Amino acid sequence: MAVGVRPGRTRNPGLRSRRRREWLSTLAFLSPWLLGTGLFFVYPLVTTAWLSFTKYDGFVSPTWDGLDNWTFVFHDYPFFWPAMRNTLWFVVVLVSLRIVAGLVLGLMVVHVKHGNSVLRTVFYAPFLAPPVAGTLAFVFLLNPGTGPVNTILGHLGVSAPNWFNDPSWSKPALTLLALWGVGDLMVIFMAALLDVPQELYEAASLDGAGAISRFRHITLPHLRPILVFAVVTGVIATMQYYTEPIVAGQVASGQIAGSGNQFEPGYPNGSTLTLPQLVYNLGFQRFDIGAACVIAMVLFVLSMAFAAFLMRRGHGFLAGED
Amino acid sequence: MTVVDSSAYRRRQVLEWVALHSFAVALALLFALPFVFVLLTALMSDQQSLTRDLWPQPFAWHNLVDIWHTPGFTTWWRNTLVYAVLGTALTLLSSVPVAYALAYFRFRGRNVAMMVVIATMMLPPQVSIIPLYLVWAQNFHLTGTLWPLIIPLAFGDAFSIFLLRQFMLTVPRAYLEAARIDGCGDFRTMIRVVIPMIKPAIAAVGLFQFFYCWNDYFGPQIYASENPGAWTLSYGLQTFKSAHHTDWNLTMAATVLVLAPVILLFFLAQKAFIEGVTLTGVKG
Numbered sequence: 001m002a003v004g005v006r007p008g009r010t011r012n013p014g015l016r017s018r019r020r021r022e023w024l025s026t027l028a029f030l031s032p033w034l035l036g037t038g039l040f041f042v043y044p045l046v047t048t049a050w051l052s053f054t055k056y057d058g059f060v061s062p063t064w065d066g067l068d069n070w071t072f073v074f075h076d077y078p079f080f081w082p083a084m085r086n087t088l089w090f091v092v093v094l095v096s097l098r099i100v101a102g103l104v105l106g107l108m109v110v111h112v113k114h115g116n117s118v119l120r121t122v123f124y125a126p127f128l129a130p131p132v133a134g135t136l137a138f139v140f141l142l143n144p145g146t147g148p149v150n151t152i153l154g155h156l157g158v159s160a161p162n163w164f165n166d167p168s169w170s171k172p173a174l175t176l177l178a179l180w181g182v183g184d185l186m187v188i189f190m191a192a193l194l195d196v197p198q199e200l201y202e203a204a205s206l207d208g209a210g211a212i213s214r215f216r217h218i219t220l221p222h223l224r225p226i227l228v229f230a231v232v233t234g235v236i237a238t239m240q241y242y243t244e245p246i247v248a249g250q251v252a253s254g255q256i257a258g259s260g261n262q263f264e265p266g267y268p269n270g271s272t273l274t275l276p277q278l279v280y281n282l283g284f285q286r287f288d289i290g291a292a293c294v295i296a297m298v299l300f301v302l303s304m305a306f307a308a309f310l311m312r313r314g315h316g317f318l319a320g321e322d
Numbered sequence: 323m324t325v326v327d328s329s330a331y332r333r334r335q336v337l338e339w340v341a342l343h344s345f346a347v348a349l350a351l352l353f354a355l356p357f358v359f360v361l362l363t364a365l366m367s368d369q370q371s372l373t374r375d376l377w378p379q380p381f382a383w384h385n386l387v388d389i390w391h392t393p394g395f396t397t398w399w400r401n402t403l404v405y406a407v408l409g410t411a412l413t414l415l416s417s418v419p420v421a422y423a424l425a426y427f428r429f430r431g432r433n434v435a436m437m438v439v440i441a442t443m444m445l446p447p448q449v450s451i452i453p454l455y456l457v458w459a460q461n462f463h464l465t466g467t468l469w470p471l472i473i474p475l476a477f478g479d480a481f482s483i484f485l486l487r488q489f490m491l492t493v494p495r496a497y498l499e500a501a502r503i504d505g506c507g508d509f510r511t512m513i514r515v516v517i518p519m520i521k522p523a524i525a526a527v528g529l530f531q532f533f534y535c536w537n538d539y540f541g542p543q544i545y546a547s548e549n550p551g552a553w554t555l556s557y558g559l560q561t562f563k564s565a566h567h568t569d570w571n572l573t574m575a576a577t578v579l580v581l582a583p584v585i586l587l588f589f590l591a592q593k594a595f596i597e598g599v600t601l602t603g604v605k606g
Contacts, residue, residue: 022427022429023429025427025507025508025509026423026427026429028419029419029420029422029423029427029508030419030420030423030424030435032416032419032420032476032477032478033416033417033420033439033477033478033483035477036416036474036476036477036478037438037442037477039474039477040450040454040474040477041438041441041442041445041450043453044449044450044451044452044453044454045449045450047452047453048449048450048452048453051452051453058456105349108342108345108346108349109346111342112342112343112346114343118350119346119350120596121589121592122350122353122354123349123350123353124588124596125353125357125585125588126353126356126357128533128584128585128588129581129584129585130536130537130555130556130580130581130584131537131539131556132537132539132555132556132557132559132560132580133556133559133577133580133581135560136559136560136563136573136574136577137356137359137360137574137577138356140359140360140363140570140573140574141356141359141360143570146371146372146373146374146570148359148363148376151374151376152376180353180356187596236444239446240446240447240448242448242539242540243539243540247539247560250560251560251563251564254563254564255564256560256561256564256565275448276446276447276448276540279448279449279451279452280448280543280544283451283452283455284455284544289452292452293452295448296448296449296450296451296452297449299446299448299449300445300446300449303444303445303446303449304441304444304445306444307440307441307444310444311437311440
């Protein structure tokens, strides 16, 4: 813990003015961020909390409403629990598959001796595809009419699903899209894998350990911090999961959301709804700002809980060396 | 230890090599395939894109030119460039000093400040969007433009601050002390010593921010959707199919033109990228 000495505590006037100068330059370096944090973090957060207890449509001044919005969202709003269930689905299926895929690709690229930089590039590039472009590409690839995937599946004699137009296949389709963009995890795992001391593997091989037991007893323990990091950031990213599901739903249904127009979110049949979409739908399309702020608060509490967990568990990662 | 028949051992090694490499190549093809199909469809004629054909016949190269004549496309490009270039420049200008202070200054509340940086980094943008929108709309009348997305970047970006600080911590202290002994103040130490030493980090953070702005969908949807003159590529692209009643070929041609610069930039700056991504997950 860094402890700064307050100016005025010391009797040495030279030291005192130096401390004051230090304090002033600290303030100067931090000032843009301090201002920004107040304006774009603290103020909106406090206001969101307050608005969640008011009735407000964005035009007439907000009026105090007590817990009405909260009971509405948790009891009567038909989309809240489906969105929570979808988020849980994405956490369990999408996040874990992404981690497994990232690890498999990382292991593979690390072990391939010839052409591994080409492989790394090919696996990493899709991660950079702008989310809207990637989603549009997948809605096309998987469209039941002219999509190449179903055409190929048809040639193979497989009866192909309707993907983004079928409530039970829309989440798997989004999962495929997320797996395509697994390059970020692959690179992180590769760095961690290259950090494992090679002597350990050699020693284990001499002791007769097979590939699987080497992986279990040497690789996995070394990857633990990175795995924790991948899980927690994956969960946080899922809570914010927005662009891909909303764009997929809109393009597949042919309806585009804009301020004020109303249609049921999460096409098809609410199967791609996530919490951030509810904030948009309630706040910007239905002008029920109080209820939108309740969802925003739920999002806030959930993401901060996981962020706090990451800060405690991933101490080394966040604190840096000091 | 058992004595291994050396020829059997060698055969096994060769088989493993072949298995690993064919698996890798198959997966690589699978990962490249979406790009290939998008490009092939982008080059199909209007009639052909209504069929289940996979290969364009003939190649309609003019699609990639025709796209530029659809209403709005050049405007979206211009808006996206303004957002990404200005946003990146402002982010770097405002975040480097903050990262410097958090890396080197010792002051009361520094750990709290770091925690706030991390909290802002992890905060979903939807949490604070409503009050911010109301302020930009009611007090500044700037909705319908991209300024509500650009201006806040002049006040530091949490992710950039975090990443820059992590890099700065790797600069040996001796350099800073040498600068101090030579009579450099903090500002000069930052400009003359630290910034030149963390150039790769600045490149990585700049690229990340550029991509963030280029890819941003939620921001333009909130602030710009009401005014088509302020749309960006990401926002405009998804309206493309339904708004212009076009078929997949032109929609994919537009997608290619949104993908291309990003992929191109990646090839030009691959090293900075991979280093940056790695650092986000590396322990300090």
